[in-house]
Amino acid sequence: MSTIKLKTTIPGPKSEAILERRKASMPAGLGKLSNVVVEKSEGALIWDVDGNQLIDFAGGIGVLNAGHRPKEVVDAIKKQVDKSIHSCILVCTNEPAVELCEKLNEITPGVFPKKTLLANSGAEAVDNAVNIARYYTKRAGVIVFEGGYHGRSYLTMSMTSKYGLFKKGYGSMASDIYRLPAPNMYRPFEGMTEEQYLDHCIKQLDHAMISQISPEDIAAIVIEPVQGEGGFVPMPTAFLQKIRSICDANGIVMIADEIQSGFGRTGKMFAIEHATGVVPDMITMAKSMGSGMPISAITGKSEILDTPHPGAVGGTYGANPVASAAALATIDIINTPSFLNRANEIAQIMRIKMELWQTNNKFIGDVRGLGAMQVIEFVKDKTTKEPNPELTQAILVEALSKGLVVIRAGLFSNCIRLLVPFSITDEQLEDGMVVLQNAIDKIAK
Known part of the structure; x- marks a missing residue:
C-alpha cells in the first residue's frame, strides 16, 4: 500500500522510549487508545517518531474534520x-x-x-x-x-x-x-x-x-x-x-x-x-x-x-x-457545498463496504451513523446482540499493527468508530478500509 509505510513495529524503539517517559510522568488514569507517538501529521496521515507512515481514521476523536494541519x-x-x-x-x-x-x-x-x-x-x-x-x-x-x-x-x-x-x-x-x-x-x-x-x-x-x-x-x-x-x-x-x-x-x-x-x-x-x-x-x-x-x-x-x-x-x-x-x-x-458533499462521498464509500462486511461476518451486528460519522458494532451473536468488547479491542490492535489508527466507542465499548478527516484521498480511504477489513477477518477467525 502506497499510503501506509511501516519501518518498525508499532510502537518502534523511539516510541517505546517516549511511552515509558509518559508512563513515568503522566497519571495512569489518562487514557491511551494507541501506542502511536506522533512526530508530524498532514491531511489524513500521521508519521510517528520511528518514521512509520500511518492512516488516521480517528481524527483526534472528531477534532480533525478539516484534516491535520490544513494550510x-x-x-x-x-x-x-x-x-x-x-x-x-x-x-x-x-x-x-x-x-x-x-x-x-x-x-x-x-x-x-x-x-x-x-x-x-x-x-x-x-x-x-x-x-x-x-x-x-x-x-x-x-x-x-x-x-x-x-x-x-x-x-x-x-x-x-x-x-x-x-x-x-x-x-x-x-x-x-x-x-x-x-x-x-x-x-x-x-x-x-x-x-x-x-x-x-x-x-x-x-x-x-x-x-x-x-x-x-x-x-x-x-x-x-x-x-x-x-x-x-x-x-x-x-x-x-x-x-x-x-x-x-x-x-x-x-x-x-x-x-x-x-x-x-x-x-x-x-x-x-x-x-x-x-x-x-x-x-x-x-x-x-x-x-x-x-x-x-x-x-x-x-x-x-x-x-x-x-x-x-x-x-x-x-x-x-x-x-x-x-x-x-x-x-x-x-462551510462550503463541496466540503460537505465530501462527507457524504466518504460515508457512501465506507457504508457500502461496511454493509458487505456485516453480511459476511457473524460478529458484526450493526453498521450505522449519519454522514461520515459511521460505526461498526461487534456482538457475540447477531440474535442475542450480546456486546463483544474483547473482539473489538483485538481488531483495533491488529489494525494499528498494520498502520491504521482507529478507536472504539459505544456504551459497551464494542464499537469501532470512523472519524475520517475529510481531507483524505480516495486512495488513502481505500487503503484504510482494506486494513480494517483484513483486521476484522483475521480476528474473527
Missing part, C-alpha cells in the same frame, strides 16, 4: 501569532473573537437574534450552557439521556452516561440531573417492532414529566443529535421533535450538544439540521471547530445568552485570538 488554518495561526497571542477577553477585546462570534451566530440553526460565548473545551461549553439555562429559567433540573457523553467536569461528568469508565470512584455527582432512556434503534425491546419501540421512548418523555420531575422545574434538556461516545446512535427525528415540543410547551431550554457531530461531520454543518422542524435554543460546539486548537462555543438565543449579570460568565483563555483565527479559517474550509 489555511496554519497560515491563519501564524499570521495571528505575529500580532497578538493573548490579552484576555475579560480585559481587552480582540477582533478575531468578535468576528468568530458573528460567524457562529450566522451559520448555526435558527432565524432569531443570537449571541455566542467562546470557551476552551467541550465540557466547558456544556457547563456554561447549562448554567446559563438555569439562570434564564430560574430552575435547576436538567434532563440528559442514557448513552450521552458531555464531558469530564463535575457538572458534565454528572450528566454523562457510561458510569464504569467515566464516573466510578469519584463519589457523589451533581444534583438535579435526570437521565432518561434514549432510543437505540438497533436494540429495541424484545417483542417490539422498531416503530413500537420508538413510540414507547417518545411516551416515556411524557411519563418522566410526572414520574421524575415536573416540567416547571426543568431548566434544560440536553441531547446529542448523534450520540458520540455512546456509539454513533442517531436520534430519530420524531424523538427530537417531541423534545422540542415539550420545551416549547413548558419554557424549557433545548440544548443540542454538537461537540462531536458538528462542523460538517454528518454532511450538514450541524447534525440537528437533519431533523425537520427542530431548532435548539442553544448549541454547544468544540472539537473540529478549530482544527486542533483548544476552543469551544455556546451559541443561542440572545435573550437567553444575555441573562447572566456582567461577570457571571467568562474565563482567562476563552475567546483567545489565535484559537479564534484558527476557527474562522476552519469554518471557511468546512
